[in-house]
Amino acid sequence: MNHEAGRTVTVAHQVTLDPKSQLAAILHSSGVLPSESAPVITANSSHHQAADVPGDGLRLVARCPVDQVKEAVEGTDDDHFVLALQWHPERTYYSDPASRAMFQAFVRAAAKWHKTERAQL
Numbered sequence: 001m002n003h004e005a006g007r008t009v010t011v012a013h014q015v016t017l018d019p020k021s022q023l024a025a026i027l028h029s030s031g032v033l034p035s036e037s038a039p040v041i042t043a044n045s046s047h048h049q050a051a052d053v054p055g056d057g058l059r060l061v062a063r064c065p066v067d068q069v070k071e072a073v074e075g076t077d078d079d080h081f082v083l084a085l086q087w088h089p090e091r092t093y094y095s096d097p098a099s100r101a102m103f104q105a106f107v108r109a110a111a112k113w114h115k116t117e118r119a120q121l
Contacts, residue, residue, distance in 0.1 A: 010092050012045035013064055015071045021061035022074050023083060023102070030101035041098045043071065043087035050086060058082070081109035 017024045017039035027033040054073045062072035075082025089099035
């Protein structure tokens with residue numbers, strides 16, 4: 001499996017998502033993944049290393065189905081938006097609905113956090 005596809009490759013391989021993950025929920029709610037579909041997306045994988053054991057406060061939420069390389073983790077604290085990917089959605093923002101959905105979720109989380117922080121001032 002080529003996990004070092006580089007900048008010009010828009011699809012390196014598929015990624016299987018944990019169906020109970022926040023990432024899967026983001027993609028389902030945006031319509032990228034129909035509710036009856038298996039949680040699989042394509043990724044422009046571009047890395048030469050992968051996490052072995054997720055750190056405290058993180059959980060594994062995506063793997064490459066071919067070689068089981070860990071491809072994404074997310075935070076376990078509902079009060080924080082943490083999504084760490086082994087691919088680059090910023091490179092496919094304009095061409096890939098899943099990439100856009102991830103950025104839109106991040107922007108919504110940032111706006112919510114900002115509103116909450118301002119209310120505390």
